[in-house]
Amino acid sequence: MTVMVGDSVNTSSCHESRLLIVGLGLIGGSLAAALRVAGFQGQIAACDPDEQEIARGIEMGLIDSGGTQLAELVDDATMVVLAVPVLAMESVMANLAEALPNASADVVITDVGSTKATIRACAQRVFGQVPTNMVLGHPIAGSEKSGVAAANPRLYVDHKVILTPEPNVDRSALQRVRCLWKACGAEVLEMDVERHDQVLARTSHLPHLLAFSLVDTLARQDERLDIFRYAAGGFRDFTRIAGSDPVMWRDIFIANKEAVLASLDDFEAGLSRLRHAVEAGDSDALIATFDRASHARHYSTLY
Amino acid sequence: MTVMVGDSVNTSSCHESRLLIVGLGLIGGSLAAALRVAGFQGQIAACDPDEQEIARGIEMGLIDSGGTQLAELVDDATMVVLAVPVLAMESVMANLAEALPNASADVVITDVGSTKATIRACAQRVFGQVPTNMVLGHPIAGSEKSGVAAANPRLYVDHKVILTPEPNVDRSALQRVRCLWKACGAEVLEMDVERHDQVLARTSHLPHLLAFSLVDTLARQDERLDIFRYAAGGFRDFTRIAGSDPVMWRDIFIANKEAVLASLDDFEAGLSRLRHAVEAGDSDALIATFDRASHARHYSTLY
Numbered sequence: 001m002t003v004m005v006g007d008s009v010n011t012s013s014c015h016e017s018r019l020l021i022v023g024l025g026l027i028g029g030s031l032a033a034a035l036r037v038a039g040f041q042g043q044i045a046a047c048d049p050d051e052q053e054i055a056r057g058i059e060m061g062l063i064d065s066g067g068t069q070l071a072e073l074v075d076d077a078t079m080v081v082l083a084v085p086v087l088a089m090e091s092v093m094a095n096l097a098e099a100l101p102n103a104s105a106d107v108v109i110t111d112v113g114s115t116k117a118t119i120r121a122c123a124q125r126v127f128g129q130v131p132t133n134m135v136l137g138h139p140i141a142g143s144e145k146s147g148v149a150a151a152n153p154r155l156y157v158d159h160k161v162i163l164t165p166e167p168n169v170d171r172s173a174l175q176r177v178r179c180l181w182k183a184c185g186a187e188v189l190e191m192d193v194e195r196h197d198q199v200l201a202r203t204s205h206l207p208h209l210l211a212f213s214l215v216d217t218l219a220r221q222d223e224r225l226d227i228f229r230y231a232a233g234g235f236r237d238f239t240r241i242a243g244s245d246p247v248m249w250r251d252i253f254i255a256n257k258e259a260v261l262a263s264l265d266d267f268e269a270g271l272s273r274l275r276h277a278v279e280a281g282d283s284d285a286l287i288a289t290f291d292r293a294s295h296a297r298h299y300s301t302l303y
Numbered sequence: 304m305t306v307m308v309g310d311s312v313n314t315s316s317c318h319e320s321r322l323l324i325v326g327l328g329l330i331g332g333s334l335a336a337a338l339r340v341a342g343f344q345g346q347i348a349a350c351d352p353d354e355q356e357i358a359r360g361i362e363m364g365l366i367d368s369g370g371t372q373l374a375e376l377v378d379d380a381t382m383v384v385l386a387v388p389v390l391a392m393e394s395v396m397a398n399l400a401e402a403l404p405n406a407s408a409d410v411v412i413t414d415v416g417s418t419k420a421t422i423r424a425c426a427q428r429v430f431g432q433v434p435t436n437m438v439l440g441h442p443i444a445g446s447e448k449s450g451v452a453a454a455n456p457r458l459y460v461d462h463k464v465i466l467t468p469e470p471n472v473d474r475s476a477l478q479r480v481r482c483l484w485k486a487c488g489a490e491v492l493e494m495d496v497e498r499h500d501q502v503l504a505r506t507s508h509l510p511h512l513l514a515f516s517l518v519d520t521l522a523r524q525d526e527r528l529d530i531f532r533y534a535a536g537g538f539r540d541f542t543r544i545a546g547s548d549p550v551m552w553r554d555i556f557i558a559n560k561e562a563v564l565a566s567l568d569d570f571e572a573g574l575s576r577l578r579h580a581v582e583a584g585d586s587d588a589l590i591a592t593f594d595r596a597s598h599a600r601h602y603s604t605l606y
Contacts, residue, residue, distance in 0.1 A: 199530050202521055202530055207538045207540070209574075211537065214510065214570055217569055217574075219599040227505055230506050234507050234510030234511045235510045239599060239600035241540060243597045245597075247590065253589060260581060261581060264581075266524065267520055270519060278560055278563060278567075279564065286553040287553050289515060289516075290515050290519075290552055294545055296521070296545070297543065
């Protein structure tokens with residue numbers, strides 16, 4: 001057992017004896033890869049509806065075993081990480097609830113979903129309340145690639161993981177989830193569910209909505225996609241962002257609808273102000289806006 | 304003399320004996336740096352109102368000489384490259400018109416401005432018409448850095464340079480400007496002024512406007528800039544784009560106002576459609592939009 005002194009934990013230690021990853025895509029696969037690189041000593045199993053993903057995960061040395069049936073895999077897991085798309089979370093939790101009576105007594109459950117209020121609501125519907133051994137979380141990391149083949153052991157290094165524990169959470173469960181992510185090189189933060197969903201709506205969901213919208217609008221106008229040949233710096237970034245997984249993002253916009261629409265309201269008010277400045281040729285207003293925007297980036301922590 | 308076979312030009316050949324760069328910032332400095340690396344044999348002079356930039360350019364070995372007075376530098380130039388902000392172009396052209404009677408008989412003039420209709424209009428006002436030895440152009444390359452200190456000899460490698468020659472252009476002047484950019488490793492294209500301004504409004508100016516607007520809106524809301532700490536992938540790209548030079552972009556939005564506002568109209572119509580899909584939780588519409596957007600990127604040539 002590693003000695004802990006206050007909050008000072010050996011960041012490379014995660015002592016789960018058997019981790020079960022449910023959903024073996026980029027996020028789940030990268031978690032397994034990061035743990036392997038960190039010298040994780042436990043077993044890693046995965047559950048995924050796609051048998052080929054399981055086979056690939058074993059072949060890549062990321063997981064020890066796996067299958068398509070959750071009930072058969074949950075028995076001796078000490079930690080279960082739900083890494084499925086947001087809208088698949090409820091049915092997976094329902095399967096988990098059925099299987100849990102057979103599970104280890106000290107099992108801890110966590111997830112990696114990009115929205116937290118809807119996932120908390122799933123847990124409340126399935127379990128009656130969020131179980132005290134469940135710690136909801138969200139690693140702020142990703143890629144335009146998907147699938148276990150794209151697993152990257154450094155995906156979480158120096159990235160933030162936001163945990164959104166309920167007030168009555170079991171403190172040792174929370175600590176074990178913190179250890180899991182610290183072992184992957186991440187910085188672990190905590191905030192409440194509502195704040196998480198508002199912050200992510202503004203800093204992640206809205207930018208993706210704008211990128212999807214701009215690229216789609218141009219693609220509709222330009223059937224031959226000719227103008228995409230001239231993509232300058234700004235647009236190249238937009239097309240890359242808009243290359244993200246459509247199903248994952250459909251789920252996010254449906255799950256975090258209210259916070260996304262509120263942030264969109266604010267954006268549209270700001271865009272309208274800037275539009276008027278362009279229409280009026282208002283040099284001072286344009287410079288003031290661009291100055292403020294260009295300074296703001298210094299507050300953005302690279303990760 | 305390099306032998307040319309049809310369009311097959313030795314891409315590293317640019318035979319100007321004296322190049323004068325007016326405006327020694329990132330763009331002008333990178334042009335000098337690229338030519339040096341390509342083994343350019345001619346002299347390179349620069350004119351800039353900032354004496355320190357000239358001194359730095361000489362110290363860095365990018366230019367042979369320079370000064371703050373255009374009239375003193377233009378005499379024996381064989382090619383003049385105007386690399387000043389868009390709204391400074393008219394006064395620079397007026398200075399150039401005064402100095403040109405003393406210039407070499409076969410001097411060629413080109414520019415690097417991000418908008419072409421307003422610069423063509425400057426030339427028409429200053430010279431009565433666009434001189435046949437003037438070839439307007441736009442290298443689609445840049446950086447969030449500025450100043451000659453940020454000069455990068457590879458800035459134009461595999462990037463596109465769009466030339467927008469007038470119908471009555473001197474063909475050898477056009478060919479010499481093509482050679483200049485090919486020597487820097489760029490791909491040189493031609494299109495008319497109006498098409499250039501429309502394409503760039505959509506693929507560069509509008510994305511920058513959206514990034515400036517989003518980052519400014521969030522900075523206004525969040526005085527402590529706390530949410531910038533959680534910047535996820537999409538937002539990090541937006542803050543980087545919004546870190547671009549405020550004066551340069553003020554000029555672009557004033558100079559290309561009509562095309563920018565037209566592209567903004569289209570964008571707002573598309574965003575409104577997407578907003579309704581989010582409000583309605585219309586899964587099919589969201590997936591269709593995201594699918595189209597994510598496929599469009601395959602048409603975007605990386606550079």
